[in-house]
Amino acid sequence: MKRILIVLLVFFSVVLPVRAADFASEMVEATFKFFHDDSTSTCFLVKRAAPDKALYLVTTAHTVERTKGETAILVLREAQEDGSYLRRDHTLKIREGEKPLWVRHKDQDVAVLKIEGALPVSVTPLAEGALLDEAALKAAGVHICSPLFLLTYPQRFEANGAGFPVARQGIFASPPLLPVKTHPTFLGDFTTFAGDSGGPVFIPGADGHPRVAGIVIAQHHHEDKVKSEFEERMVRHPLGMGIILHASYVREALALAAEK
Template structure:
């Protein structure tokens, strides 16, 4: 009986092993980074398409950023399983000319970058969902920097779990947004929404773009106040739009943004 119990506990330990169950999350974490300058803070992730590396984020984060550069918070592995933060300056404009490519109709942008990176700091482009929405009610994860918070001094993002909260009533082409039951904060825009694709690999199914608030207009004799209360819901764009934007960027002659 004692032997049977030990065997059962050992089997359960394997099933709930954090290293096993979170392998796809760690893979996504390694390619997700903070992107900021004095006027804009966001989350981004890096996709690899052949020899090209594309930085993916929400378009409004580039548009709100002033000046010609932003800081990309990379990380470098050290000794004894330690990590060091590596801030890299990347060009986002040349004068007034944006170096990013925006989706024609959606809040999504990509930018080709030239950086010295280990292979596991970029995700292959075939890890992006190629059609439609994630399934209604399915569990998803997101990696972001809520309220600009970093997990630690190395600049890792924070992971959260959610479910797909909206059932699609139209095709992705007509309405490419879906809703997740997580509260987005400033700094979350551009963060990947992803699932476990099996064999410890992530699949990107969307990208965080905005928080959904309940808006109340409170009127009194002397003033009117607008109160916005987070509803615990956020908007995300379906992943195929990322691929559309990368195809558009590849057909555009631009200057890759380099880091220093």
């Protein structure tokens, strides 16, 4: 009996996967810096189900609206044979004259830019199914104090010369209440900086792949008015809480961009 058990254990160790999918690395592969001299944000690329072959760039509406001109830069990364990466800045058209080429959600701070042509570097976009709608969020069982992760470019900062995003973690500082129509945002316990806008906030799925709960859109801070005999100024104190828009609204914006 002991010999049979040992054989079975060896068999299953060979047949079964060694580990689950690396959910964080999958999210990194889809996340990029999107910038202009006027504004910088984090974005991630999404692919919808066939027959739609386009790529969709997701970020916050306020950052692209502040970007002047017709173009912005998407910082791509090109893998090399030796395992290293090269940074590849790619110009994307975001306006035709004064007309925006992105689609903004009618109520919320999220924008989606449809990319029709091929990018100069191979990318691995996130599947639309990774965006948690209300039912999937409820099934995930997240609640206040559940862990969360995010990828961003705080204050334009990059993790390395290849342009990788910076990974951070926090907790749900408020419960992600439903329905999203009544509660469009929730709070995350992490300090937010300029450049974080558009960054995906995600959790590991039961299958080991990432699930996006929302995107960073703003921060909370406290203002102190300091007044003396010769000076009056306002001091802004970060409260260490990011404001996160539910991923359901990203899904809605994607549908609008696809229709356009």
